[in-house]
Every structure is written in C-alpha cells, then in structure tokens.
Amino acid sequence: MKNIARTLASVLVLTYTASALAQASCSSDGILQPVAIFERFISADCEACWSDAATPAPSATAGVAVLDWIVPGKAGDEAPLSAAATNDALARLQTLGRKPPVTTDVHTAAIEAATPARLRVAHGMPFNDYLGAAIAFTPVQRAAQRNVATPGAMDFYLLLVESVPAGTEGTKVARNMVRNMLHGTWEKRDKLSKKEQMKWMETRSIRIPEGAEAERLRMVGWVQDAQGSVLAAAQSTCR
Numbered sequence: 001m002k003n004i005a006r007t008l009a010s011v012l013v014l015t016y017t018a019s020a021l022a023q024a025s026c027s028s029d030g031i032l033q034p035v036a037i038f039e040r041f042i043s044a045d046c047e048a049c050w051s052d053a054a055t056p057a058p059s060a061t062a063g064v065a066v067l068d069w070i071v072p073g074k075a076g077d078e079a080p081l082s083a084a085a086t087n088d089a090l091a092r093l094q095t096l097g098r099k100p101p102v103t104t105d106v107h108t109a110a111i112e113a114a115t116p117a118r119l120r121v122a123h124g125m126p127f128n129d130y131l132g133a134a135i136a137f138t139p140v141q142r143a144a145q146r147n148v149a150t151p152g153a154m155d156f157y158l159l160l161v162e163s164v165p166a167g168t169e170g171t172k173v174a175r176n177m178v179r180n181m182l183h184g185t186w187e188k189r190d191k192l193s194k195k196e197q198m199k200w201m202e203t204r205s206i207r208i209p210e211g212a213e214a215e216r217l218r219m220v221g222w223v224q225d226a227q228g229s230v231l232a233a234a235q236s237t238c239r
Contacts, residue, residue, distance in 0.1 A: 184202060219235065
C-alpha cells in the first residue's frame with residue numbers, strides 16, 4: 001500500500017511541476033551559469049572532515065558550483081555522518097574512476113563547451129516528500145543559426161542540494177550537501193527536425209530524504225559529453 005501511495009505522489013508531482021515551474025519561483029533564470037564545478041567527497045566515517053575549518057575550497061568562489069557528497073563509510077550506519085550518506089556519492093566516484101576516500105577527496109571540472117550553450121534547472125514546491133524538477137539544455141541561438149552540429153550522446157546530472165550555512169549542523173564552512181541525484185543520457189536524435197534536435201529537456205519527480213530541510217533545498221545540474229567534458233552547468237535559487 002505504501003508503494004502505491006508513493007507512486008501516486010510521484011505522478012501528482014509530475015502533474016504539478018508544469019504549473020510550478022512556469023512560475024519560475026525556483027530556477028536558474030537570471031543567474032550566471034557556473035564556469036566550474038568543485039566537488040568535495042567526504043567519508044561518512046570522518047566527522048572531523050565535516051567540521052574542519054580548513055576544508056578544501058576553490059581559490060575563487062565566484063562562478064563555481066560547490067558540492068558536498070557524503071560517501072558511505074566502512075562503519076555503515078554507525079558512521080558519524082551516515083544519516084547524510086548516499087549511494088549516489090559512490091556512483092559518482094565510480095564514474096570519475098575514484099575510490100571512496102578515507103577523509104576528503106576533491107574533484108574539479110571546468111566548463112569546456114566548444115559550442116555555446118545554456119542550461120536551465122528548476123523545481124516546484126515540496127509535495128508529499130517529493131519535488132517536481134526539470135533540466136533543459138539548449139545551444140544558444142547564434143550557434144544554431146550557424147548550423148553548428150548538434151552534440152551526440154550527453155549525460156545529464158540533476159542534483160537536489162541542501163545549503164547548510166557555516167556555523168550550523170556542526171560545520172564551520174558553508175556546505176552544499178547533495179541529497180539526491182537524477183542521472184540519465186540524452187541520445188542524438190537524427191530523425192527529429194533541426195529545431196527539435198537543438199533542445200533537450202527532462203522533467204522528473206525527486207524524493208526529499210528524511211531529515212532534509214525543505215527551505216534550504218535547491219537544484220544544481222550539468223550536462224557533459226561522451227568524453228566527460230562539461231558543456232554547461234546551472235544552479236537554482238528561490239525568489
């Protein structure tokens with residue numbers, strides 16, 4: 001019965017998303033796109049890593065999307081940070097070809113788009129522990145007018161992030177804790193019209209984990225090509 005209720009909630013959120021996103025109350029509209037992604041992977045076993053005032057940070061924060069992944073530790077549910085640990089962190093590390101860290105590991109990716117592009121992320125309001133979320137990738141119009149070849153297969157990442165202010169939850173630095181992740185692949189669509197090929201969009205429901213504070217949630221997303229180069233990134237804010 002619980003699974004049926006959860007499925008129904010997911011369907012309702014998807015229905016609700018279109019009107020909620022149309023209001024653009026929580027989106028990346030009007031926000032400068034990040035020029036780099038800075039990912040911190042923290043072992044759930046390492047409580048000191050979370051509270052460390054000398055936590056690794058980008059040299060310049062402007063234009064950088066900073067993410068904090070809590071990686072499941074060897075202590076399992078007994079690990080100090082296990083409540084925020086997610087298997088998505090393990091999946092992300094595997095994609096990057098890295099092992100789970102004992103303390104903290106850092107990965108930085110610059111936006112390396114050969115063709116100018118825009119990315120939009122947005123989400124609606126919480127509904128039965130879910131958010132309706134969307135990500136849309138569009139090469140800029142001037143690129144389309146030059147008949148620039150459309151990208152091939154691309155991976156998209158859409159992350160539900162909880163912003164944790166410095167001085168709260170035991171952290172001395174501001175955190176952007178990854179709470180959930182949507183990941184998928186967009187294939188090149190040769191059978192579609194040129195206009196249709198120039199835009200990709202995904203609309204999904206995403207679960208809010210237990211313990212997350214809804215008012216601190218936002219979306220961070222990016223699109224990368226088959227070689228792993230990031231083509232565009234975006235992060236939302238609520239107005």
